[in-house]
Structure formats: structure tokens, C-alpha cells
Amino acid sequence: MSTETKEKDTQAKAAPTVESVDDVVVRFAGDSGDGMQLTGTQFTSTSALVGNDLATLPEFPAEIRAPQGTLAGVSAFQVRIADYDIHTPGDAPDCLVAMNPAALKKSIGDLKQNGVLIVNTDEFHDRNLKKAGYEVNPLEDDSLAAYRVHKADITTMTFRALDEMDLDSKAKNRSRNMFALGMVYYLFSRPIETTIEWLNQKFAKKADIAEANIKVLKAGWNFCEITQQFQVRYEIEPAKLQAGVYRNIMGNSALSIGLVAASRRSGLPLFLGSYPITPASDILHELAGYKSFGVSTFQAEDEIAAVSSAIGAAFGGALAVTTTSGPGLALKSEAINLALMTELPLIVCNIQRGGPSTGLPTKTEQADLLQVMFGRNSDSPVPVVAASSPSDCFFAALEAVRLATQYMVPVVLLSDGYIANGSEPWRLPEIESLPDLRVEFRTEKEGFTPYMRNPETLARAWAIPGTPGLEHRVGGLEKEDVTGNVSYDPANHDHMVRLRADKVRRIANDIPPVEVVGSESGKVLVLGWGSTLGAITGAVNEARSKGLDVSRAHLKHLNPFPKNLGDVLRRFEKIIVPEMNLGQLTMLIRAEYLVDAQVFSKIEGKPFGRQEILERIEQTLEG
Amino acid sequence: MSTETKEKDTQAKAAPTVESVDDVVVRFAGDSGDGMQLTGTQFTSTSALVGNDLATLPEFPAEIRAPQGTLAGVSAFQVRIADYDIHTPGDAPDCLVAMNPAALKKSIGDLKQNGVLIVNTDEFHDRNLKKAGYEVNPLEDDSLAAYRVHKADITTMTFRALDEMDLDSKAKNRSRNMFALGMVYYLFSRPIETTIEWLNQKFAKKADIAEANIKVLKAGWNFCEITQQFQVRYEIEPAKLQAGVYRNIMGNSALSIGLVAASRRSGLPLFLGSYPITPASDILHELAGYKSFGVSTFQAEDEIAAVSSAIGAAFGGALAVTTTSGPGLALKSEAINLALMTELPLIVCNIQRGGPSTGLPTKTEQADLLQVMFGRNSDSPVPVVAASSPSDCFFAALEAVRLATQYMVPVVLLSDGYIANGSEPWRLPEIESLPDLRVEFRTEKEGFTPYMRNPETLARAWAIPGTPGLEHRVGGLEKEDVTGNVSYDPANHDHMVRLRADKVRRIANDIPPVEVVGSESGKVLVLGWGSTLGAITGAVNEARSKGLDVSRAHLKHLNPFPKNLGDVLRRFEKIIVPEMNLGQLTMLIRAEYLVDAQVFSKIEGKPFGRQEILERIEQTLEG
Amino acid sequence: MVTETTTLKKKDFQSDQEVRWCPGCGDYAILSAVQAVFPELGIPKENFVIVSGIGCSSRFPYYMNTYGFHTIHGRAPAVATGLKLTRPELSVWVVTGDGDGLSIGGNHLIHTLRRNVGLKILMFNNRIYGLTKGQYSPTSEVGKRTKSSPVGSLDAPFSPLSVALGAGATFVARSVDVFQPHLKATLKRAAEHEGTAFVEIYQNCNIFNDKAFSYVSDKEARSEDVVYIENGEPLLFGREKNKGLRLSDGEFEVVTLGEGGVTAEDCLKWDEARKNPALAFQLAQLDGGDFPTALGVLRCVDAPNYEQGVISQIRSEEESHGDATLQDLLYSGDTWEVG
Amino acid sequence: MVTETTTLKKKDFQSDQEVRWCPGCGDYAILSAVQAVFPELGIPKENFVIVSGIGCSSRFPYYMNTYGFHTIHGRAPAVATGLKLTRPELSVWVVTGDGDGLSIGGNHLIHTLRRNVGLKILMFNNRIYGLTKGQYSPTSEVGKRTKSSPVGSLDAPFSPLSVALGAGATFVARSVDVFQPHLKATLKRAAEHEGTAFVEIYQNCNIFNDKAFSYVSDKEARSEDVVYIENGEPLLFGREKNKGLRLSDGEFEVVTLGEGGVTAEDCLKWDEARKNPALAFQLAQLDGGDFPTALGVLRCVDAPNYEQGVISQIRSEEESHGDATLQDLLYSGDTWEVG
Ligand SMILES: Cc1ncc(C[n+]2csc(CCOP(=O)(O)OP(=O)(O)O)c2C)c(N)n1
Ligand SMILES: Cc1ncc(C[n+]2csc(CCOP(=O)(O)OP(=O)(O)O)c2C)c(N)n1
Ligand code: SF4
Ligand code: SF4
Ligand SMILES: [Mg+2]
Ligand SMILES: [Mg+2]
Secondary structure, eight states: OOEEEEOOOOSSTTOOEEEEESEEEEEEEEEGGGOHHHHHHHHHHHHHHHTOEEEEEEEOOSSSSOOTTSGGGEEEEEEEEESSOOOSSOSSOSEEEESSHHHHHHHGGGSOTTOEEEEEGGGOSHHHHHHHTOSSOTTTSSTTTTSEEEEEOHHHHHHHHTTTSOOOHHHHHHTHHHHHHHHHHHHTTOOSHHHHHHHHHHTTTOHHHHHHHHHHHHHHHHHHHHHTOOSEEEEOOOOOOOSEEEEEEEHHHHHHHHHHHHHHHHTOOEEEEEOOOTTTHHHHHHHHTTGGGTOEEEEOSSHHHHHHHHHHHHHTTOEEEEEEOHHHHHHHHHHHHHHHHHTOOEEEEEEEOBOSTTBBTTSOOOOOHHHHHHOSSSSOOOOEEEOOSTTHHHHHHHHHHHHHHHHTSEEEEEEEHHHHHOEEEEEOOOGGGSOOOOOOOOOOOTTOOTBOBOTTTOOBOOOOTTOTTOOOEEESBOBOTBTOOBOOOHHHHHHHHHHHHHHHHHGGGGSOOOOEESOSSEEEEEEEEGGGHHHHHHHHHHHHHTTOOEEEEEESEEESOOTTHHHHHHTEEEEEEEESSSSHHHHHHHHHHOOOOEEEEOOSSSOOOHHHHHHHHHHHHHO | OOEEEEOOOOSSTTOOEEEEESEEEEEEEEEGGGOHHHHHHHHHHHHHHHTOEEEEEEEOOSSSSOOTTSGGGEEEEEEEEESSOOOSSOSSOSEEEESSHHHHHHHGGGSOTTOEEEEEGGGOSHHHHHHTTOSSOTTTSSTTTTSEEEEEOHHHHHHHHTTTSOOOHHHHHHTHHHHHHHHHHHHTTOOSHHHHHHHHHHTTTOHHHHHHHHHHHHHHHHHHHHHTOOSEEEEOOOOOOOSEEEEEEEHHHHHHHHHHHHHHHHTOOEEEEEOOOTTTHHHHHHHHTTGGGTOEEEEOSSHHHHHHHHHHHHHTTOEEEEEEOHHHHHHHHHHHHHHHHHTOOEEEEEEEOBOSTTBBTTSOOOOOHHHHHHOSSSSOOOOEEEOOSTTHHHHHHHHHHHHHHHHTSEEEEEEEHHHHHOEEEEEOOOGGGSOOOOOOOOOOOTTOOTBOBOTTTOOBOOOOTTOTTOOOEEESBOBOTBTOOBOOOHHHHHHHHHHHHHHHHHGGGGSOOOOEESOSSEEEEEEEEGGGHHHHHHHHHHHHHTTOOEEEEEESEEESOOTTHHHHHHTEEEEEEEESSSSHHHHHHHHHHOOOOEEEEOOSSSOOOHHHHHHHHHHHHHO | OOOOGGGOOGGGGBOSSOOOSOTTOTHHHHHHHHHHHGGGGOOOGGGEEEEEOSSSGGGGGGGBSSEEEEOOTTOHHHHHHHHHHHOTTSEEEEEEEHHIIIIITHHHHHHHHHHTOSOEEEEEEOSSBTTTTOBOOTTSOTTOOBTTBTTOOOOOOOOHHHHHHHTTOSEEEEEETTOHHHHHHHHHHHHHOSSOEEEEEEOOBTTTBTTTTHHHHSHHHHHHSEEEOOTTSBOEESTTSOEEEEEETTEEEEEETTGGGOOGGGSOBOOTTOSSTHHHHHHHHOOSTTSOEEEEEEEEOOOOOHHHHHHHHHHHHHHHTTTOOHHHHHTOSSEEEEO | OOOOGGGOOGGGGBOSSOOOSOTTOTHHHHHHHHHHHGGGGOOOGGGEEEEEOSSSGGGGGGGBSSEEEEOOTTOHHHHHHHHHHHOTTSEEEEEEEHHIIIIITHHHHHHHHHHTOSOEEEEEEOSSBTTTTOBOOTTSOTTOOBTTBTTOOOOOOOOHHHHHHHTTOSEEEEEETTOHHHHHHHHHHHHHOSSOEEEEEEOOBTTTBTTTTHHHHSHHHHHHSEEEOOTTSBOEESTTSOEEEEEETTEEEEEETTGGGOOGGGSOBOOTTOSSTHHHHHHHHOOSTTSOEEEEEEEEOOOOOHHHHHHHHHHHHHHHTTTOOHHHHHTOSSEEEEO
């Protein structure tokens, strides 16, 4: 955060100065029972309503309830707020709240030099220190000297604030996160009203719980004011965002709403066949709540049944979707080819996570690109669309539906754990601006054959059961073109394999060219796809502001590529492809365009930081 | 067939001349009830014993018993015999036996101009003509003028030959294929004794059936001799093959025997977990017959159970194998990653067939290369070995086992329907010449950790249940290197993803360089893999004998590539890659070496012909 | 435009595709029975859909002039479920084999049955894998020698009806390919059932497992060794209907009427709608040996139908938030304006 | 070197891994019971293998100091089958959940049961998906509101024991996480069974489905509403053992001893080894409602064991072609020599 001191409050002796900063990163970290996700979300909502731009990065433990106090049990929520347009939740926090030793241990390495550290001293007792693997209490040696440490007996003060309330100590204890939130609200000059309102609403039926939480929230704020904990307070002005109505949105939520929007715009009922898997399950949960939009969700017995049910629904004329993550996608691959062969529209959403095998289920990765491209028997190309940010999931969903229904083909939509659970403010689109996705089923008997095609898109006609006179059979055996009869004819097979590939290739005529941000040609191009957009944008902006000759381009369509991609790539001397994998897009680009693109891999289960990409740009320019 | 007329038999007036030819292609075609596979196999065995080199290509109908007389019901067997080293079953037959109109219709287009055509006129009645889609009887118009047509009332003559035998007419009818075989034996001057012996053996318990078949076989021969059907008879001298003991072998059989050999050479009991699927089922059948070699075969409930059971067996210390074809492989992909993550040896045999989806189950294709490379979630490289001919399946199996057990990794062995069912004479290796595959399990407690590694191969130790003191747990979650504990650590994950890739990459140090046949550099290189070897060899030999500047190289290892491959490729101006797919190896080569390799695709469910590759070479040299 | 269903004939359901089963295959008889029954169901032709997996039996849809889906191995119940949930007005029939339905597809089958999705599932049980040329199947008897079990298979077979009942099936029945009137009657009963109807059809594969069901279908056997279940009637069998099944200590025993004073009254009166499926389960287990084989409808109970539940949840949610627009959805949650 | 099995203690089976279930989870009790039973089985420690799928329950192997394999979702029975077929001397235990074992893994489960592979399968049934944070499972009751069924689930649940019996299981039993002595005794019985032993363990998930089994495990319920099965004994229950289960027209009814002259003799004497599994099936269906819930071993019959069959086929083939060498194999068939 770059600061600018304002002397706002000079009366009281030790009263803090208020600095205006443009950008701040806060991380709340604690035990999984400490309510850190909720605390972070509240801070986010409040900041959103204040008008900041923001981005969030939640981090869950792999266990449901990992043993209390352990490193494995740490739950954290990072949020970045700014008075300008930002792209990532930030590389390193300016402020860290550590509710116990394990949280401190796990996060302290990331905290910026001279950053603000708030710790709940009550939890720094021997047992907890041991669980976190501390030999000495870090609050008592000088290991934290590089930070502005604020020790607070948060638990003790919470109980004190609730002394007079008739609640069991478990309930009292549970509100201590509000104390921390109060402190952070004070530090960053945020209003506490939004949270008070939210608490009243949430605990409408448990007034005492609401009251306790509010009391503690205020106590946290007051504690700071009274003890003058902080020498400096910060202010972050509203961002100069484009005019409009905004809401804060997580990727999985945007994706769900996008599918419902596509259902409305296409006039097709939405059917989701799914089997729970991290980090895709929330889409199932959210869509299960949209029955009032005519959505049916089917929790199948496994992934194979999930995708198969969707294929059945597509045959029946529904907007058919299946959602999963890597291991589940592997199981669906045989059936996806059935949709491909029968030329039925199907949306396969793959929310990528760390692999291979069970891998790192709660961590992010973007290493399923080649799986979705090639993970099926024989030549079986499908269009692939990738979302690049939480709100972009909405648009990616609409685009996937457009391609699937217009071209009668299964389409893969790629997202990942980072954008699925991360959030950002989203300027809500006008409904009328959304694409018209209306679909017409074939009803005319005259001249109908099951594999007759639209000469432009090569899409076959969609004739659904219940239509008199169009009775026909489809299936996974090779089909004779036009008639749709089973055919073992050699020439027909060759024709059909090429036709299916051609159908996907032609989509290139129907998607926008890739845009270069920066100069149209030059020394270095940073090419990205998916959730690396934020970090790349940040890094390239910064590099360009330093005068470096670097541009960037970001792919939304991974198959087919935009038509101009080859031209774009050839205009740069060097191409860097940051990927959270060993170089999957890189391989595709190299094969297609014979350009010496180089991958910049990071496979750590967490997103790229702006800084590391910036450094790689600098190295590349030097090297 | 190039001919050289010898005046051997000039006494009898119309007695045929005998020509010595170096190479002849015969196709037996009939209804699936006509026993064409058996007929072809007999012709093959006899020719093998005569000492010819040979190659076969069976073609089955997709149905078990397709309706009699229809095109879909045609079963054919093509065999090429030669007095020199050949590589393919030939592009076009010199001689066609057509047992009914459908067989004629389906094959006549392939018969060489002026080729010998033998037809069973008895079957050319209206009903059959209609079933085959003939409006006029082709024997009665001049549509066959380009061929040397020999009409024979085969059915009638068969019954006549058996007039005095007390057999039902069904049994009599069934032996008519022997009449055709007798004719062809006469035409190509083959001895009939081998077949007589075989019939006596096969029908040892049904002497009358044996007798009937032998009678008819002789009747066919005699018919030719008496009626002087043919103006020319042919002779094919024994091939000058390398000294040794030979047997004729089909690919699936060679693969099965190769696995048993690997079991013996490694000292590990062989376990096969499989689920039947065309064209892989025969491996299950054959191995099920090798119980006396300690082989256990488990017919699982599906492909997932099949591969999973093999993984369990590998954990227990068996030589674990699973066999399948494309759609089954898709189902196995999730579990293969479990073997990858737990670093257990596993042999995955994929006998490719036409796809996508159910596709063309009985036809060949080589379009699963990218599936086996990338069809799993996340970065998950596995070694890939491809067999290039029926007998090479034996060696490919040994090589797959070597890599799997030495590197503790799942290995994919690729074969395809063409070589699986095709056959060739195989010079049997000396047992002692086979690689030593001995494996040592870890038993030493001292210093043991589950993911400790051989520093050279990076293989982890194989410590099997039942070993005191080495109790440990493995699984699909990311592992900490060395200790094998579950780890969510970012740096460890990055390390492990790269390590797993590195382990596979290092295999390049342990495999032979790719050999160039022809000049070491030049205008055109034909690069192949798998079952295209024969056609490419034939085409390149012919092109070189015409003085064209073309060489060839064939890959046995698809992952990793031999170390010298890049150098080899860069020494040629143009690279053609004939593939029975849309360009899968081509893509890998382009990405890896940035060379402008061009695919020559043929996706017709049948192997390349020599001629079409030759033409492509010529075009490339011109273009 | 709705086809006049009353005028439908058998041949309206015959497609123009050449039937490609082996001559003599039991599948022909089943095809013929289905083609005969469909016109009698009062359902418009365009509302029939046949969904199959992979196997000889699964080629069925090609020969029916209805909508059809020849899916992938084992997955037909799942594909059909998705179709039925979104298009409950369709009459969706699943055709599967003992391998397709019980081997690779066993899981989808049992889950479909427990959910009680309104599908009619016909399992052609030939106790062999036909299409892949003769390996033993999950219904093959122990000791069977096949291509993949050259010295005899070791796997104890499933009893398909027992599996179905164990999964909670609401309708289970058994018939035989060549028992045309019985088969047609059984198919009609299946068609009438609201939930999942599971019908096992003994089917002869004359190529790889000929005469597997001769103990039921042989001339002698069909009148002596089969108990034809009639709801509400005692379990009697034999040409003279002089034998019966009686319960003793909770288990069936074969009795002869007249002997030791046994009458038809002593034999169990069959109630296909019992709450507890245990007696149907017990009857399903009888298949050859000392006992007769039971054919007919073993169980038929009313139970909530899955797709109706799905639809009514949607309807009631639509009603309570009936006027929710896309605008509402998008602009829900905490929003703020930048202006 | 074989570990002295007689000296094994509970703590020999505790691994050094930190146990990561939620505090209060029923899995702890099951872990403790297993760790207590293993030393008593007379099996060398190195011969135990625990194979699991994915789910909270499936983390089990990490906490046991034995060989262990945490496989993938639903596939544990298949992995364990391959292991057991090749290493029959090992004691192989499968740990699975209601989702892992009955949803995605249902097919492997039923096939393992019908084959009668010598595995001990422990299904931790908490009627919920724990690890994925609370969706309904195939054993969740109709109407359950969860993350994925916000207005109530529609799917009729499986009765796991009925599914197992329908599949042909040779040993099925049921116990409860917190009934330690009962659980341990049941595990021992499972260990002694030659074929597949299937044990359903009611397990409390205090986070997502707390008190799901209070109708069995509550203080009052455990003595009043549970029938503890003892082989050879009549089915009696209640604190005073004054209630019983009697068969009437083939179905169970609850009777009170003394009322209307009913004695313990009238209640069904349990025989776990009956040939026909129908009565066990009927008993398995009783679970709450008007009937008591049955705990203990419902069925235990001798039947050919699969891996023994595999091994003996191999042995007998080895004996009859005993001296076959690799040379013989290679040089078999029609060979010819080129000189
Ligand atoms: C994924 C997959 N695995 C295996 C196969 C091969 N296959 C096709 S049908 C079949 C079994 C057929 O048996 P069944 O269902 O009894 O049908 P039937 O042919 O006897 O009617 C098998 C194993 C396949 N098509 N797909
Ligand atoms: C292929 C695959 N699909 C889905 C998942 C996600 N998943 C993990 S455990 C689980 C269900 C767990 O439920 P259960 O077996 O009842 O175990 P519990 O956690 O309740 O003990 C699911 C759906 C996965 N890991 N792999
Ligand atoms: S193989 Fe058997 S089941 Fe298949 S079509 Fe032929 S007779 Fe029928
Ligand atoms: S979520 Fe439930 S089942 Fe899983 S560990 Fe926690 S309490 Fe146990
Ligand atoms: Mg069958
Ligand atoms: Mg559970």
C-alpha cells in the first residue's frame, strides 16, 4: 500500500494519524472453528458497499474440522481493497490477523515488512504453541521485530464484553472473531453498520446471539479507540469504477447464475446432472436452490451417471449441464464422446483442482487443459472455453451454452479453485445486453434426416422425442453423414472424423479475435488463459509503467483458438506463458504455430503473484 | 506379383503353365458362416510351412452373425505370401475367392486388374443378389471383364463329393470352404497335407466330419486339375529368411506370450484384471489359458474394477496388467493416475480401435495416442510404448514391463486392431536373449521410508504387505517426497509434479536411439509409429529403389522420445507422418522440436497401403 | 398434431433397419412382443423412447420405429433417467443385457430402482456376453466354461430379481422370450406401473449359450417346473396344478395337493403388493433345482415416483417465488451502485 | 522374521499420524475398536492391509500402523480384490462410507459380495457425505434437507444390508460406533468369516448429520428398541426381554411375551446360516418405526471362497502341465525351421 499521510485528527495526544492508501491487503487467519471465512466476507461486503474495488482469496483446510490449533486446521481469508481497478487479491498482506499460533506460523512468512500484525495473545499458551510447532513463544522473542505487532487478549476481552449476558461460554467464545473484525474496521476506517444489519438479519430468530456478536464487534472497535492501539489509521477511497450496479460475486456463483441466464435466454429448461466434488459442489448447491427458475438438479450416484443423465436430458431438449473437477472429469470422458458422436449439446464444467489423482482437492491448479482437449478415445475435438475471473464465469457460461446449442456439440467450460471460491465486485449487465440464445427444434417432417446439417455451422438438426414423424435413433456407433444410419463404410468414417473436427474448427469464424493489450508487436508477449488473468494484468501493467516492452494477450477460447492468434504470436520476439501446470497451453501453441513459446510454471496449489510474473518478464527481457 | 514364366508342364494340351512369382496376395471372402477365417488361416499355415514370408489381414463383420448373404455379413481373410521379406498383407489381392454376391461386391473393387477371381456360382441366385444390392447378376453382364473369372458351382460340387456320406445337409454344406481352399491350393501349387493333418486332429472325435472335409478339399483340387480351370499356375519359392525356428503369430497372442515371458523373467506372478472389449478380449482369453504358468486372470465387473484390481495386485507385488481398448481406457484414466501417484508398476495395454465413442469396434485405428498421453487429470506423464507388428507385440510387452518395474510407474502399451488380429511368421527368440527383468522388493527396515528413491531412476522402493517392519500407507493425495506422508505444502507439490515428469523423462537415457533407415539426412523423412511400420517400410523401400531421396524412422517409444529424435528430424527438409488419426504424433513432434512435420492421415478403419504412402512421398518430393 | 394412437399397428413400430441378430436368437421374439404391445398402450408413437446400452440386446432401438438411443455400455438407465426427469410425459423403455445391466451397469440399475424413476427396464438375460463373443456374465452359473473361463468360472451368479429387490424395486417380474402371451402380458403390466418396472427376460443365445433356459422353456418344463404367479391366487404349479408352495417356518416348501391333507388353501396366496419385499425376495431365489421357477409379476407396489417429485418441487418453488425474473436473480444479494 | 503376534497390543496398531476427524466424530470410536480387535486375531501385524476409498471414513488407513491404501472414490473393493487374489494370506480390510461404498462404489461392492472374496468390508454409515461437507447420501432418509437438497431429498434410501443380501452376501452384520463391546464382537466375527464379510456400522457425523442414529443409540433406545441377534436364540428384545418377533404368514410381527399366551418359544429362533437369505433380508428391512432395529450378525453361511478357487485352479493347472517352461510356451503351436 502506498500511503499519503493526512493530519485528520490532531487533538488527542496519541490519536492515530490517518493515512490515505490506494490499496491494502488484509488476511484473517485462525483455526477453522474461528469463523475466518465469515469475518473476511463481512470485511469484503462492507468494503464493497464503501465502493472499493476488491478481490478475495479464501483458503480452507483440507479437513472438515482439522484438529484444533494445528497447522492443518488453519483457515484463512485474504481480501484486497483498493481505490482503483485491481486484478488479484494481492501477493502479500499489509495486515495480518492471527487468531492463534498455527495461523501466525502459516501466514507470517507472507506478511509485508513493517506490516500490521494483530494477534490474539490468549491463544498463545503452551499447548497451542506446541501444536503449531513453536519451541518458543514468538510473541516473546524478537522474531516478529520486522512487523508492527498488536497484541490483544481477544478472548478475554470478548468474555468481558459479554459478562452480563446469559449465554453459555461456547457461544460467547464463538463471537471473538467479531472482536478482531471490529479492530480491523477501526484500523481501516470502515463503517460497522453493514455488519450489524447482517447480524440482526442472520440471527433474526436468535436475538441474544445477534446482540452478543454486535456487542463484541463494538468492543473491538472501542478497544482500539480507547487504547489507541494504532499509530496510524488508514482510509481507502472508493474506486473510480464504471457506473452501474455492482455486487460481490464468487466464481461458482457467477457460473451458476450464468447457466440460469442462459436457460432463460435460450428458452430451454436447465438440467444439471452432477456428483459432489470439491471445488465444484457449490454449483450443484446453488442451482439446487433455483428450482423457482425451472432448474432441475439431479445428484447422481457417480460422475458417469451425472454426465449420462445430462446427455439423456439433452436428447430430450433440455439445456444439459454437468459439473465436476479433474478426477470426475476423467470418469466422464467416455460419455462425453457419446455426446460428441450423437452431436448433442452438453455443457461440461470442470472446476480444476490440484492433481494428479486425488491430489490437492482444496487447492487450485489449471492442469486439466490437455485432459479436456484429448482425454477421450480417438480424435474427438470439443470446444473449450475458460473463465478468467470470478465474474467472468457468468459470461463464460453463456458462451459455452451458445457454442453448444449453435453447433450441437459438447463444450467444456474450464474454471479453477481460485476463481471458483474467490470473489470480486461485478458490474451487473443489462439483461438485454445478454446474447440471444434462442434455439429452434426441428419439427418439420418433410426432408428430415437425423444427421442433416446446417451448411454453415455443420450443426445437425435437434429433433426431440415427442415430435410426431421425426422418430429416429442415435447412438455411439459411427454414423453415416446426413442419414444418421450406422455405417462401417471406410470413406464415411474418414469423412465424419474430419467433419467433427471441422465443425469445431469453424467456430473460429464465430468468436472474437484475441486482443493484445500493450503494443501490437514487440519484445515480449505474456500469453495467458484462465485465472492467471489478474496476476498477468497486474504484472504487465506494472512492467509497462516501468517502460518495459511487454504486452499481454489472454485466451478465452482454448479450442479453437481465435483466428488471429498465430499472427499475434509471430509479432513478438519472445512469448511467456504463465501456467499453473507444466506447460499445457504452451504445448498447444508450439504445435499449432511453431513459435518458441516458453512456459512459466508454478504448480503450488495457489495462484501466481503479480511480482513473480513481473520478475519473469524482466528476466526474459534481459536474457 | 511379378511373374517369370517357366515351361514346366508342356505335355497335356491345355495344361496350365507354371509361373514363378515372388509375391502374391489372396483374399478369401464369404458369408460369416462360410468359414473364411479358417480357410485363410489354413492357407497361411501351409504357406508358412512351405517357407514363405507372409502377413495376414482378417476382416470380421461387426455383428456376431449378421444376416446371411448381406454386405454386413461378409467375413474376409487376406494373406500375402512371398519369397522375400515382406511387411504388409498387401494393398490389393491378386486372387479373390468370393463365396457369394455380397463378398464379391465388397471386395471386387480391390482386386487387381487381370486378377484371378473364383466365384461360387451356386450362391448367385436372385435372393442373394438382392441382398447384396445387385440389380443384375454380375456374372452375366460384362462388369467383371477386367478379371480372370473362374465360375465354379462350389456348393453343388461339394454335395456331389459327399453324395455317399451319411451326413445331414447342414454339415455337408459347411465343408464347401474346403472346396475353395482346394482350388486355391492347386492354383498356387501348395501341398494339401498340412490341412489334412489338421482336419484329422481337429475332428479327431468326429471322424466323419474330418473325412467329409478332406474329401471336399481334394475335390476342389481335382476339379482344377481335371477341368484345367487355370491357364497359369503359380509357384512361390521359400523366402530366404534368417535361420531359426519360426511360428506364425497374431499380435494379441504375441502380447500374451510376451507378458508370460516377462513374468518368468522378472520372477513376478502375472495378474491380469480385465473386462472384455473388442479387439482386446483375446488377450484375456489367451492368458486365462496360462494358469499353468501361474497366471491369474480376473474378469472384473467393468474396466474401472479391472484396472483397480491390477493396482491392488501391484501393491501386493504382482506383475499387474490390465487390457482394454479406447472406450475402456477412458474409464480407466482416473485409476491410472492412482498408480501414478502411488508410484506402482502397472502395464496398461490399449488395443486401439475405431472411435470416437463406440465408433467402429471391429476396425483398426491409432487414435488413442493423445488419450494415453494426456487423458488424466493434471500433469500426469506416463511412459508409452507402441508395438509395430504382430510379433513385435511380444517385445513391446517385455519393454513395457521393464520400464514399469524399473521406474515404478504405470506404462501404456499401444497396439491396434490391425496387428492384434493380423499375423506374421516370427523367428522365435532364444530364451536367454530375453532381458533380465529381475526385481527386488525392499525388505530392509533400516532407513526405509515409502517414497525413498533410487537416485538414478528416481524409482521409489517397492515394499510389499507381509514384510515385517515396513508397514506404510500410500494413496492418491499428494505425497511428501521421501517420507510419503500426505502433504499440502506448496513447494513439495511443485517438486513432486516436476519429479514425476522427470522420472519419465529420464527414461530417455535408458532406451535406444531411433534409427534412420536410408540416408542419415536428406529431402524427406517418413516418421511412423505403431502398426504403420509395414506399409511405410514397403513404400520407402520401393521409393528408394526408384532412387528417391527418402528415409524412414519408426518410434517404439512415444514417451519419452529417444534422445536423438530432434537431431534426426532436423536433418531432413520435410517430414511426413503417416497416421491413422488426424495427426497425433505429428502434434507432439511439432510441439517438442518445432519442426514442420506434416501428417498424412487415413482414418478409414483399415491400414495404410504401401502404394498410398509411396504416392504421398512422391508428391512431397515434387511439391 | 398428435398421432391417432388408437389406429397404431404392430408394423408402425417396425423400423426400416435390417435386423442383425443371429438367426434363431431369442431377441427376435422379444422384439416381436414389444412391437405387438406398444400399439395397445394408448401412447402416441412419438412419445416412445427406447434407450439401450451396448450388447446384442442393446441393438434393440434400431429395430423399433420410435425415438431411440443406443448409448454406451452400462449407462442406459442413467441416460434414460435424465430424459425422464426432464420429459416425464414420454414413455421411456430401457433395454439392457445381463452384462450391460448387471456387470458394468449394475450401479446405475440399483440406483434407478431405489429412486423409482418411471422407466421400464427390460433385461435380456442370456447368461453370457453375446456381442463380445461369449465370455461368462454375472448371471452365468458357477463352473461355466467360456472363452474367458476355460476351466470353469468361479463367480457365484447374481439373481437379477434379488438384486432388484435388494435395491428397493417397486416392480419386478420375470418372463421368457418364447412365452409370447406371458411376455406380452408382463410387458403390459410393466407399462402400467408408475415407478421403475424391472422385467427380467430369459433369452436364448443359440450361438454362445444355447438352451441355457431349457429347464424352464422345454416342452415338459414349461408345464411342470414353472410357477406362474397370479396375484391373489395361491402358488400352484404342475400340469395338473396339483403342486404348490407352502410356507413353513418362514420358508417355502413344495407340497402336493391331496397328500397328507394338503389343499390349495395351504399354499401361499400371492400378494404382489406386500409392504415387506422379503417374500418376493424368497420367491425370486427359487430358480430351478428342487423348486419351480417363478414367472410373472413378483412385486408391484405403489411408491412415490421420482420424476413426479422432481416436477412438483419445481412447481411449488415456482409458485412460491413465481414471478422471479432473471433481473431479480442477477440483482439479488448485496448490491451497490456506482454512479 | 515374523512378528510375535501373541504379544501385539492395541498401541502397536496406532500410527504416528495425527488423527484429523472432527472432534466428536463417531469414526474415533470405530478406530479404537478396530485397534483393540486386531491384536486379538492372531495375525502377524505385517499381514494386515487396510484399503479405503475417499471420504472422512476413508482416512482410516492413515491412523492404523499397518499396510494401508487410501485409493480413489468407490474403488476400494476392487483394489482390495486384486490384492487378495494375488496375496490370499493377507488379512485385507476395506473401509468405506455410505457414499463411497453405496453411491459411486455400489457396483464393486455388490460384485465383491457375490464373488465372496475374502475381504472384511466395514461401511461407516453416517447417512451423509461428510468429506464434501454435507450432501445427502444413498442412505439419507427421504425429505432430508442438505446443501444439495434444500427443499428435501426425493431419493428413497438403500438399506445397505438388503443390498448386500440381494447381491448374495455370505456374511452381513450391523453394529453401532458407540456400542464398543458389540462392535468389537461383531468385528471379530467378521474376521473369522472365510468369504466377504459385510459390516454396516452406524456412525454419527456430529457436524453434518448429528444424532441420525439416536433412535438406536440413545440411552432409552438401546435397551428398548434394539433386537440384539444371538445365533440359535429367539428374537427377543426390550429391557425386560419381554418382547419378541414372531413370524405370521411369512412376515414378522412384534409380540409381547405373556400376552395371549405368547412365549419365547413362539418367537423366531435365529439361524444365521439358513440357506435361503430371505429371512435375514426381512430382518434387515426392520430399522426403526414399529419394529426394533436388528444389530449383530444377520447372516453367516459357508460358501466357496473366491481367492481359494482362483488359487486352486492355478495349482491344478500347474500340476497337470507342471513342467511347462517358457521355452515350451514360445515354441508351441505350428513351428517350422528355416535352415
Ligand atoms: C466400455 C466398454 N467396455 C466393454 C465393451 C465391450 N462389450 C460390449 S457388449 C459387452 C457385453 C455384452 O453382454 P450383455 O450385456 O449380456 O449383452 P448380450 O450381447 O449378451 O445381449 C461388452 C463387454 C464396450 N462396448 N464398452
Ligand atoms: C471421483 C470422485 N468424485 C467425487 C469425489 C468427492 N467426494 C469425496 S468423498 C465423497 C463422499 C463421501 O461420503 P461418504 O462415503 O459417505 O464418506 P464420509 O465422508 O461420510 O465418511 C465425495 C462425493 C471424489 N473424491 N472423487
Ligand atoms: S450372439 Fe447370441 S445374443 Fe447375440 S445375436 Fe447371436 S444369438 Fe443373439
Ligand atoms: S464431517 Fe462428520 S464424518 Fe467427517 S470427520 Fe467430521 S464428524 Fe466425522
Ligand atoms: Mg448377455
Ligand atoms: Mg457418509
